[in-house]
Amino acid sequence: MVMREPREISPPRPMPDCWFSMTRDFASVEQQVRKKTFGILSTIDKSGRPHSTGILYGVSSPDTHFALYILAGANYVKVRNIRRDPRVSLVVTFPRYYLRFVPASYVMFRGTAEILPFDDHDGRAAFQGSRILRMNLNMDVDSKNLVFIRIRPEPHVVCYGLGIGLMEFRNHPENAGYSVTIPASRL
Numbered sequence: 001m002v003m004r005e006p007r008e009i010s011p012p013r014p015m016p017d018c019w020f021s022m023t024r025d026f027a028s029v030e031q032q033v034r035k036k037t038f039g040i041l042s043t044i045d046k047s048g049r050p051h052s053t054g055i056l057y058g059v060s061s062p063d064t065h066f067a068l069y070i071l072a073g074a075n076y077v078k079v080r081n082i083r084r085d086p087r088v089s090l091v092v093t094f095p096r097y098y099l100r101f102v103p104a105s106y107v108m109f110r111g112t113a114e115i116l117p118f119d120d121h122d123g124r125a126a127f128q129g130s131r132i133l134r135m136n137l138n139m140d141v142d143s144k145n146l147v148f149i150r151i152r153p154e155p156h157v158v159c160y161g162l163g164i165g166l167m168e169f170r171n172h173p174e175n176a177g178y179s180v181t182i183p184a185s186r187l
Contacts, residue, residue, distance in 0.1 A: 022163030026180045029107055030066070032094065032162060034059050037130050039092040041070060041149075043081035043113075053078055057090065058126030058133050066186040068109065069126040070149040071118075071136055079115060079147060088113045090151055094162055102169065105161030105176075111153035123148030155182045 022028045042052040055078075060067040068090055072079050082088065087110075094105040116123055127133040161169060161176045169176055 024159075024163065024178050024180060026157065026182050026186075028163060029157060029159060029180050030059075030062075033092055033107055034129070036092050036094070037132055039068075039090050041078060042089045042091075043078050044085045044087060045077070045081055046084060051077060051081055055090075056133060056136060057092075058123075058129050060122060060126050064122070066153065066182055067122070067126075068151040068153070069123045070151070071123070071127065072147060072149055074145050074147045079149065082113045082115060082149060086112045086114060088151055090153075099166070102166070103161060105164070106159070107162060108158040109151065109153040110156075110158075111151050113149050113151045116148040116150055118143045118146040118148065120148050120150075123150065152187075153182060155184075155187060157182060 022032075037056050037058070039055055039057050040052055041055045042050050045051045055070045055072070058069045060069070070078075089108055089110045091109075092107045094107075096102045096104060124137065127137040157180050159178050159180060164176050
């Protein structure tokens with residue numbers, strides 16, 4: 001019989017977020033949205049049809065009015081659409097990496113977008129929040145061809161499954177949809 005050295009046991013991994021419930025308020029939703037950088041922006045094209053595209057986003061400072069910022073090329077379709085019709089929606093998804101059979105959670109913001117210059121202070125500050133955003137901000141591109149899109153969301157934010165415990169989600173999926181309200185002081 002071969003004797004083996006005892007192997008070092010690694011500490012247990014933290015439980016996935018999907019096992020726990022969170023408070024259903026805007027502060028909790030905002031906290032989760034700040035952890036992500038990828039979303040899906042929908043605009044309206046010149047024929048009135050939706051145009052959706054994956055984007056990277058940053059969030060305004062917590063001590064200011066809540067806004068979402070996107071960096072884009074000045075001639076991109078989404079920018080042209082916003083110049084024509086500023087109504088947009090932004091969906092941030094929260095995939096369940098450990099339990100792929102459980103539907104992803106999401107948060108949907110609807111609001112009004114405006115095009116800002118690349119040197120906008122608030123847009124640049126929002127892109128300091130993560131490494132990937134800083135990399136995009138500092139890429140070697142002619143800055144006159146870049147703009148920020150600022151989304152000022154409506155107060156009503158639609159959520160599905162975010163912060164719902166796994167057993168609650170399993171037993172009562174009809175209760176997974178809810179909405180939160182952005183406080184007036186943050187609008």
